[in-house]
Amino acid sequence: KPANPLPMGLAAFAGTAFVLSCSNANCLDLSIPNIAAPMSYFFGGFVLGLAGLLAFFQGDTYTSSVFVPFAAFWMSWAAINTESFGVLSAYSNDSEQLGNALGFYLLSWAILCLFLWICTFKGRVDFFLLIGMVFLLFLVLSIANFTGSANVTKAGGVIGIIVAAMAWYIMYTELATTDNSYINI
Template sequence: MTSEKETISHYSSPPRSTSESEDSPAREPSPIGDENENQKYAPRRTSITSSERAARQNPMMEAKPDTVNRIATEGDNNEYIRFGRHKYLKSDLYEAFGGTLQPGLAPAPEHRFANPAPLGLSAFAATTFTLSLINAKAQGTTIPNAIVGPAIFYGGIVQIIAGVWEIALENTFGGTALCSYGGFWMSFAAIYIPWFGVANAYEGKESELGNVVGFFLLAMAIFTLGITVCTMKSTLMFFLLFFLLAITFLLLAIAEFTGKFGVKRAGGIVGVIVAFLAWYNAFAGLATRQNSYLTGHPVPLPTNEYTLTTITRTNRRRSN
């Protein structure tokens, strides 16, 4: 028997039993050992990490990264909008509407590819501008057959390519709008191509052909009205583009049904305004502070601004 006292540390193996013989070989501790015995002599951790301490002090850090806990405006003139822990300039949020065909309130997307919205809007604007001048009888023009080329290649094929590109960028609104209007232009051009035989089938029955074209224009007016509803939380120019386009389709449909040239001219005038609005939204997607001294100034709709103000006031009341 030894006279020295056996000391037990937190990191040593448990003492041998007194019944064990002194000359018996010492038992090597098992790499794993008995869990209950190891827990008796394992040191207890009394400190916490800095991240755990910060999470206890700020419960918002425990939320998932994709969860928005709070929406509020900041700045001297409320020029910033905070979504959870992310802060954006309000102007950057609004610029995403017309230039990228994004109808929802969201930060400007970071594209893996180029932004196709200006291309599709430019194709739509140029073709609409040309046909609208013909409908308005500018310079005495009345025969619309010259629009076949631009309608097929620029307003049709190019716009559909831009729409498919929007779908690849996960922009459902932009892809639906551009592909639909691109298909409209190609369908409209097919009426004036003799190879399709559309006009020849109604030879001597021009009024019936006008009614059928009016049905197609009315269908596009209804579709555009539905698109317009999806832009009511966007900017003024973005909303006016589709709202006036729906009016244009409606006026042209009425003109085909009634045969009144005054209504057709009114549709042409409104169509010219629509073309300039499309060019403006295309310019908003092209012009940046890096490549232009002039950039589009987004004007939010009153309903959109009211919604942001209401959300901000509600969050402030909850925080107080």
């Protein structure tokens, strides 16, 4: 029987979201998000994408339709924040245009999450809550970029930390069994 890729994908999503969200929330005065770029390529991008492909080959259309696009999000976010791609430097003379470009970028992900969220209405409550919060996260960060508001960015960071905690919780519930853990939920 093949392994369930859900815990691996949730771990990759949660860990990467947590690191970036700590930067967005300005935790411990962390305001430079570059530490999240390598994690986004390898954990959020590669591992989450691998989990999505495994789900695809197991016939789990919904999980693969969540994990593979989110892997693409993490890799594209990392590319935006990698100097050699030149995305941020292309906007170096116009911060308002950069904010608008990032706002539309994040809004496109919010729209995807809205459709993914609608597909959870008749499913598991934990996924309904998680994907709903991810939709809210992308929407808030989109607004933060359109407005340039540091406070809205911080709010997005706090939402992202909550999202990461929710994803870790679901990961644990999928992974912990009476065979491997004394604590089962």
